[in-house]
Amino acid sequence: MNKNRKWWKEAVVYQIYPRSFKDSNNDGIGDLNGITEKLDYLKNLGIDVIWLSPIYQSPNDDNGYDISNYYSIMEEFGTMDDFNNLLEKIHKKNMKLIMDLVINHTSDEHPWFKESSKSKNNKYSDYYIWRDPVDGEPPNNWESRFSGSAWTYCESRGQYYLHLFSKKQPDLNWKNEKVKTDIFKMVDWWLNKGIDGFRMDVINFIAKEQGLPDSKRPDSPEKWSSLPKSHKILNELKNEVISKYDVMTVGETPFVTPEDGHKYVNENRNELDMIFHFEHVNLDNYDGKNFLKFKDIQSKWYKVQEQGGWLSQYFANHDQPRPISKFFNDEEYREESAQLIAMMLLTLPGTPYIYQGEEIGMINVGFNSIEEYNDIRTINKYYDMLNKNLAEEDFFDKLKEKSRDNARTPMQWSDQTHAGFTNGEPWLKVNSNYKIINVKRSINNPNSVCNFYKELIYFRKNNKDLIYSDYKDLLKKDKEVYYFKRSSNKNVYYIILNFTGNLIDLRKKKIKLDLNKLELCNYNNYDCKKLQPYEARLYISKT
Known part of the structure; x- marks a missing residue:
């Protein structure tokens, strides 16, 4: 097993979804100063590394994962001065900060795409993936991860552009060396500023198969997931930029197998430190509450660590419904279920990632109408189903269970109005159970979920041989x-x-x-x- 000591192997990471964490100016949207206010809470919990979901300038088609300027802070979250203050205070408390790196795509409002869409002959014309129509139709059968075709027609160029996600998230063309140069420069800029690493969004999607052929199925990933070129790009990024700094990297890698996962994280290959695979969190999609399968997945992926790589452990994030609701019991045994998850998270092999609210046992929200949802994926699927003439009662409850908004409702700090998240009107409705499930109540109860997390984190830090x-x-x-x-x-x-x-x-x-x-x-x-x-x-x- 890989037993070379690294600070990021011994760390406990806490993911913050800034929009929903803490609002400091009462506009209903969480912000950087709100995070700064809560650093003592995170330090007391035992957190070593804070991971921020995207805070860059964005029109927010996909809540920040559509970036229009990599060098600016989203105005709703604050200013670069606010960020610098946050980073300084995190470091003063001997914690570290990693940021989301979204480089498979940008926003269609990014200056690169605005220029690229003007003509076929300008400096940025080849920064994205453009193709001519085929008999008036999109160039292949690929589907977007957010429903519908992965291609959108641009009148000014007379061509289609590729977007594996929203049409406002055009995919970058990594075959263009200028794209690589500009992205590498941006990565170095943030690392030089003093951040401690990156979580890399859908990083195994960045290479597409030569010629962009049809897939066996429109939604199949075999033409754009974990192709050899993606490993080459990550190796170059590590060798040319990241290796200059003592930082950590973790890649989000949907559809990845342990065999390919090992290529990403094998120390000898110089690509990533860890990845997030999806097999265990996606069990409910294909095998329900099959805990035999869950155990098999853990053993299968442990071989990656045995063979010179390193694992991550997580059960929740901004894209996943709350795991207590998904796999366990969110009613009679909510606290026991949450504590069981904590035990697994902090004792299984790999670096543990806690998602905000997980440490107090937050559960799915269960909104009652589509108007209450914000998530573009949920909304698109809802209208897709309606367009197929399915009765709403046939799919809405299932959609509620899967919605990413289950993880994005505001953090529940207290039993005050809007759970102490804001004195304004929150951007997304607060879960109605906030008077029972909140940080204040959990901290004051010695047997609470939060205090169980603290005990486990303390135990892990004082028994480092467990980690290895x-x-x-x-x-x-x-x-x-x-x-x-x-x-x-x-x-x-x-x-x-x-x-x-x-x-x-x-x-x-x-x-x-x-x-x-x-x-x-x-x-x-x-x-x-x-x-x-x-x-x-x-x-x-x-x-």
Whole structure:
């Protein structure tokens, strides 16, 4: 296993979705000064690295993932002075800051695209992917990840441009060396400013197959996901820019397999430090609550770490419904479910990523009409279904479960109006459960989700051999219990998790724990012989 010590392997990362974190000026939108206000909270939680979702200038077609100026701050979030102040204060508290790097596409309002769309003969004409119509139709059958064709016609050029996402997010042409030069220059500018790394958005999409042929299916990724050229670009970015700084990189890589994932993170290849794969969080799309499959995914991906790479661990982010609602019990056993997730997150191999609100057990929102949603993907799918003449009741509830807005509702700080997020009108409706689920209430309860996270983070920081320990699933075929161990030269850690709402007799599972020391449990009245619903335990023994 890869046991070379790095600060980013030992870190606990906290993702902030700035629009929804804390509003300091009461315009209803979270901002940089609001984040600065809450740094003591994050430090007290035990956070080492803060990851900010995009804060660059953007027309906000996709909430900041459509960037119109890489060198400016979105006015709604503040100014560059506000950012500099935030960065300085983060560093003074011995924390680090990583930013989102969105370089598969820009906004159609970026100056590069404005110029590119004017003609076929100007400095920026080849910065994006343009193709002539074929019999008056788009040049191939590719579909956008946000519904509909991946091509939009531009009258001024008489051509189509490619956008794997919204039509306001044209894909950059990475075959153009000038694009690479300008992007590398921008990356160096931010690193020189003092940030501590990047999370790279859909970074495995940046290369497209030569000739842009039709896909087997319009929504199939085989023509634009993890092609060899993407590895070459990342290797060049690492060698020419990133290697000059002591920073971390993590790539978002949808559709990636462990075999290809290993190429991205193998230390000898100089591409990325970690990636986010999607197999475990997408289980509900194809296999429901199949925890056998979940365990198999963990073991399969652990081989990446055994073979010289490093893993990330996450269950929530700005694109995923809340995991308690998706996989566990968000009603009777909400807190126990949240604490079970915390135990997995902070004891499985890899660097853990906590998403805002996860540490207090926030759950899905369940809006009642499409007018309450903001997410472009949710809204597009809704109208696609209506256009197919499906009755709303046939798909709306399912759409609610999947909406990215479940993760984007404002952070619930207190039981005050709008959950203490703002004194104005929030940009997105606050979850109605904020009087019960909020930071203030959680901090003041010693048995809360938040305090369980703090205990686990403290334990992880004080037992660094756990971070570099080997991993083994001890009960591979069991559908109810996840029982695994982490082994080092110093200690053996045993983690036992009840994935069900039922009592589990440990004797029937042939699990013997008599000689081990119980370090952490999410129940005060635990029973040595039985696991209670969604119970999570951590034992330790000396080797």
